Amino acid sequence: MERKHRALLLALPTVLTLLFFFVAPMVYILVHTLHENGFSDFVDFFGDPFYRNILWVTLRVSLVSTAISLVLGYPTAFYMARTKSRMKQVMMIVILFPFLVSAVVRSYGWMVILGTNGLLNQLLQSLGLISTPLKILNTETAVIIGMIHLLVPYMVLSLVGVLQSIDPNVEYAAYSLGASPLQTFSKVVFPLSLPGIISGCVLVFTMSMTSYVTPKLLGGSKFRMMATMVVQEINVNFDWGAASAISYILLAVILLVQIAVVLCTSGYMKRMGGGK
Amino acid sequence: MREKDVNLPCRIFAILVMLFLLAPLVVIVIASFTPTALITFPPQGFSLKWYANIFGSSTHFMDGLVNSLKIGILATAADILLGVTAALSVCRYSFKGKDALLNYYTSPMYVPSVAFAFVLLQVYSQIGGVPGMLRIFIGHLIIILPYIVRNTVSVLHVFNWTLEDAATSMGATPIQVFFKITIPLARPGIMAGALLAFLYSFDEVALSSLLSTPRFITLPIRIMNYMELTFDPTLAAISTLLILASLVLIVLMEKFVGLDMFVK
Numbered sequence: 001m002e003r004k005h006r007a008l009l010l011a012l013p014t015v016l017t018l019l020f021f022f023v024a025p026m027v028y029i030l031v032h033t034l035h036e037n038g039f040s041d042f043v044d045f046f047g048d049p050f051y052r053n054i055l056w057v058t059l060r061v062s063l064v065s066t067a068i069s070l071v072l073g074y075p076t077a078f079y080m081a082r083t084k085s086r087m088k089q090v091m092m093i094v095i096l097f098p099f100l101v102s103a104v105v106r107s108y109g110w111m112v113i114l115g116t117n118g119l120l121n122q123l124l125q126s127l128g129l130i131s132t133p134l135k136i137l138n139t140e141t142a143v144i145i146g147m148i149h150l151l152v153p154y155m156v157l158s159l160v161g162v163l164q165s166i167d168p169n170v171e172y173a174a175y176s177l178g179a180s181p182l183q184t185f186s187k188v189v190f191p192l193s194l195p196g197i198i199s200g201c202v203l204v205f206t207m208s209m210t211s212y213v214t215p216k217l218l219g220g221s222k223f224r225m226m227a228t229m230v231v232q233e234i235n236v237n238f239d240w241g242a243a244s245a246i247s248y249i250l251l252a253v254i255l256l257v258q259i260a261v262v263l264c265t266s267g268y269m270k271r272m273g274g275g276k
Numbered sequence: 277m278r279e280k281d282v283n284l285p286c287r288i289f290a291i292l293v294m295l296f297l298l299a300p301l302v303v304i305v306i307a308s309f310t311p312t313a314l315i316t317f318p319p320q321g322f323s324l325k326w327y328a329n330i331f332g333s334s335t336h337f338m339d340g341l342v343n344s345l346k347i348g349i350l351a352t353a354a355d356i357l358l359g360v361t362a363a364l365s366v367c368r369y370s371f372k373g374k375d376a377l378l379n380y381y382t383s384p385m386y387v388p389s390v391a392f393a394f395v396l397l398q399v400y401s402q403i404g405g406v407p408g409m410l411r412i413f414i415g416h417l418i419i420i421l422p423y424i425v426r427n428t429v430s431v432l433h434v435f436n437w438t439l440e441d442a443a444t445s446m447g448a449t450p451i452q453v454f455f456k457i458t459i460p461l462a463r464p465g466i467m468a469g470a471l472l473a474f475l476y477s478f479d480e481v482a483l484s485s486l487l488s489t490p491r492f493i494t495l496p497i498r499i500m501n502y503m504e505l506t507f508d509p510t511l512a513a514i515s516t517l518l519i520l521a522s523l524v525l526i527v528l529m530e531k532f533v534g535l536d537m538f539v540k
Contacts, residue, residue: 003369010365014358014381014421022384022392022418029395072293079290087287092535093526094294098301100522102479104496105515108503109300112307112315112512119303119317152297161539210388212482217500227390227482234394234486244398247391254386 033244041245051229051242055249058225061140061215062208065147069204070197072148073155078189080156081163099153107217110146111137114218138220146214151204158203162196163189194268202261206254226250301519308512315509326513337514340498346409347494348477351416352424352470359424359473360466364458367432378429382422389419393483400487408492415483420473427472427537431465468537471529 033041045051080091098106113119114136121133136142166189174184212227219225224232226246233243307315311323330337362381366374384392396415400406439461443453459466484494493501503511529535 004371007365007369007371010361010368011377014362014365014425015377017358018380018383018418018421021414025395025399026387026392029398032398072296075286076290076293079286083287089530089535091290091294093530094297096535096538097522097526098297100475100526101301101519102496104479104481104499105304105518106300108499108511108515109304111507112303113300117314119315122317149297149300152293157538164539206386210390212390213496213500217503227388230390230394231482231486234397240398243394247388247394250388251386251391254388258386 041241069151077159103213142218146218158200308516326509329510340495344495352474363428385422390482393486408489423473424469427469
């Protein structure tokens with residue numbers, strides 16, 4: 001009984017802080033919006049092709065960035081998990097280093113590289129490969145490149161732990177029973193690392209769905225994702241009803257994706273012993 | 277010997293990914309020393325004039341830096357208190373609903389910061405007169421809390437609680453147990469969480485840009501505002517300083533906490 005009180009006492013400050021400054025405002029503003037305008041802003045969002053397209057672009061950019069981050073991150077994490085050389089420590093620093101640098105700074109680096117007068121165009125022109133500069137900055141491609149740069153470290157960190165915990169002897173066992181390297185990967189290593197892949201992908205997907213700096217700086221003024229659209233509705237169009245609708249729709253999409261992933265994978269995770 | 281297990285293509289691939297990650301940072305550092313306003317490679321000469329620009333009054337970068345540090349330090353310090361007590365409440369005692377409580381603590385992670393920022397903006401506009409620093413502080417206090425809770429929990433999860441009982445049986449008071457046993461053992465998790473939380477706050481843009489007032493603007497917002505007006509290597513110079521700070525930080529971390537803390 002006394003222990004229960006102590007747990008309650010420890011929990012109380014944080015519970016109340018979150019309640020006052022987080023849960024209450026989130027609920028209050030949702031109720032307030034619905035009370036003032038009903039569902040009209042939400043109906044407008046899905047009725048207007050302009051807004052529907054923004055949701056679609058956000059989903060598309062996030063899916064593509066997540067997929068490419070996985071493709072880049074998996075072999076990297078695999079190498080880091082298995083190597084015994086000093087390279088691992090060096091790579092860990094290289095992975096964590098951009099991770100610690102502001103997204104504004106990293107986007108600026110890509111602006112310098114990808115701009116019309118940027119380094120990539122200077123290089124390609126001096127090599128005589130192109131005559132007119134490529135337009136990469138302020139396109140969806142630039143946003144995806146910047147996004148991948150942001151996401152790969154998170155993906156690698158999610159995967160390294162899981163891959164490290166796979167006993168190499170399991171692989172040797174598969175080999176000794178006559179499995180080819182490809183079979184060993186697809187039937188042993190890949191399924192065992194699936195929990196890491198799923199958690200990494202969900203993390204990275206959520207981050208790109210909500211990202212603001214990268215689409216704003218690398219996408220230019222005509223490229224819009226959900227988060228940048230919220231700010232635009234507030235600061236440029238002064239339409240707070242629309243901004244509310246977009247905010248809550250974005251939140252709902254993220255929660256739906258998380259719930260869907262948990263529901264679809266819970267059976268599998270349990271079989272793999274990941275649900276304990 | 278084991279090196280052979282990791283085949284060569286995998287190794288080359290990993291190195292290419294590392295180059296991709298480093299490319300924009302290296303470019304920025306080199307660009308910060310170019311004498312011309314247009315960044316060309318290789319740079320035509322060497323100049324430090326963009327660094328001098330940073331400290332000029334027109335950029336407001338120093339003012340922004342002070343504001344960012346204030347918010348980052350205050351929010352992190354407050355969240356260490358909140359986060360550690362919260363983590364203890366779900367790890368030290370077992371009771372029904374403790375998983376739900378942990379999810380509640382980390383729930384701000386699942387809300388887009390721009391959505392939360394807009395909600396706060398509406399609340400502030402209804403209350404009126406909330407000063408700029410407090411507006412951003414409350415926002416950061418909430419969004420960085422999950423990092424400290426999660427990292428502390430991950431250490432306390434494997435914590436050997438009998439150590440506390442041992443100390444108590446040898447006559448330590450509860451306060452001594454807490455400060456001499458529990459906190460020192462949980463410190464790597466608290467430090468890693470605090471570091472991530474501070475960096476998140478220091479680099480945060482979406483929330484700060486919606487909630488800042490003309491009198492209180494943080495560094496990333498100052499940099500973005502500058503970028504919209506002038507695109508010169510002053511941006512490369514301030515970015516280089518920030519990159520350098522991150523590098524110092526990571527070397528210190530490797531030395532004192534170890535980087536394995538960040539592998540989930």
